[in-house]
Amino acid sequence: xLVKVLAFASFREILGKERxxxxxxxxxAKELLEELAQASPRFKEAAFDESGxxxxxxxxxxxxxxxxxxxxxxRPLHExxxxxxxxxxxxx
Amino acid sequence: xxxxxxxxxxxxxxxxxxxxxxxGATVTFLGxxxxxGIERMELEAFREAALAELEAIREEAVSRFGLKAAExxxxxxxxxxxxxxxxIVCSAAHREEAFSGCRYIIEELKKRVxxxxxxxxxxxxxxxxxx
Numbered sequence: 098x099l100v101k102v103l104a105f106a107s108f109r110e111i112l113g114k115e116r117x118x119x120x121x122x123x124x125x126a127k128e129l130l131e132e133l134a135q136a137s138p139r140f141k142e143a144a145f146d147e148s149g150x151x152x153x154x155x156x157x158x159x160x161x162x163x164x165x166x167x168x169x170x171x172r173p174l175h176e177x178x179x180x181x182x183x184x185x186x187x188x189x
Numbered sequence: 190x191x192x193x194x195x196x197x198x199x200x201x202x203x204x205x206x207x208x209x210x211x212x213g214a215t216v217t218f219l220g221x222x223x224x225x226g227i228e229r230m231e232l233e234a235f236r237e238a239a240l241a242e243l244e245a246i247r248e249e250a251v252s253r254f255g256l257k258a259a260e261x262x263x264x265x266x267x268x269x270x271x272x273x274x275x276x277i278v279c280s281a282a283h284r285e286e287a288f289s290g291c292r293y294i295i296e297e298l299k300k301r302v303x304x305x306x307x308x309x310x311x312x313x314x315x316x317x318x319x320x
Contacts, residue, residue, distance in 0.1 A: 105235050106305035107316045158303075161238045181235060181303075187318040188232075188239070188263060188304030189220050189275050189295055 098122055098176040100129065105183035111139045112182070123173040126159065126180060127151075130170075144182070156183050191243045193234050193304075195266040203278040207258040212280035216287040218295050220275040222268050227308045232265045232274065235303035239263070246297045254290040256281050261294060263304060274306075 099119055104112040112133065120129055130151065134141035144155050157164050158181040159174070174180070190206060200217065207215055222230050247259045260278040268274060277294050281287040306317040 103235065105303065106233055106307070109233070158235075158238060161241065181238070183235065183303060184305065184316060185318040186299070186301070186303055187306045187316070188234070188302045189299040 098124075098174075100174055100177070101179040102129070102133065103179060103181040105181065107143065107184050108140070108182050111137060111143060120174070125171050125173055126157065126164070127170040129174065129180060130182070154185050156185065157181065190260050190262075191240060191247055192262045193236055193239055193243075193265055194262060195264070198262045198264060198273045198276045200273075200276055200278070203260040203262060203276060207260050207278045207280040209257050209280060211282060212257040212287075213282050214284035214287040215278060215280040216284070216291040218275075218277040218291050219273055220295070222270050222272050222274060224270045225308070227270065227310045229270070229309050230268045230274075231307040231309065232263075232268060233305045233307070234263070234265050236265075239302050239304055242302045243298065246294055246301065249297070250279070250290045250293045253293065254279075254281060254286040256286060256290045259290060259294065261298070263298075263302075265304070 099117055102116050102118055134145055144152055146152055151166050160179050243261055250256055250259050256279050258280045263275045277291050279287045279290040308315055308317060
């Protein structure tokens with residue numbers, strides 16, 4: 098199935114602003130992030146710690162709603178879903 | 190009105206829109222680029238998500254504090270020292286509500302709206318808020 102990945106700020110500099118990815122049916126957000134990490138050592142270094150856990154400051158949205166990495170990373174994604182990955186907010 | 194724009198912010202226009210006969214107080218907050226030894230600042234937004242969140246915050250402020258009007262404009266793109274980053278204009282019947290509404294909007298904006306800043310100095314650059 099096809100999903101969209103958006104990246105902002107420091108993560109945009111690594112991944113590019115937008116890309117579409119073909120992933121297996123019902124893959125989770127965690128699996129999608131791991132796939133991105135496999136393809137990009139820089140993203141892996143920036144987003145995951147040595148034990149393979151997502152770093153605390155990595156923020157995520159699925160379809161423009163913030164998700165809690167502690168709970169929602171294992172939720173299956175659907176065709177056409179949009180995952181956004183970004184560092185802490187700094188507006189204003 | 191809520192806006193995210195690459196153009197200069199016109200506080201005059203915002204004040205005009207916020208004026209009304211039943212408002213006795215108008216409070217303005219203007220965030221500007223501080224000279225922390227930087228050359229310029231680059232601002233980036235997740236535009237669709239940021240507009241939706243700003244609209245939600247605006248509606249919360251209007252209903253919580255009984256504002257007559259609330260205007261928010263946030264810049265993106267490249268800004269020089271001294272330029273405006275964000276402007277908020279709130280009008281209400283009395284000053285207390287107008288001050289509270291304005292404060293609520295800037296505090297919630299900082300916590301919730303997906304916008305990022307990069308500071309560019311002679312000796313390098315860094316994303317604000319990044320450890």
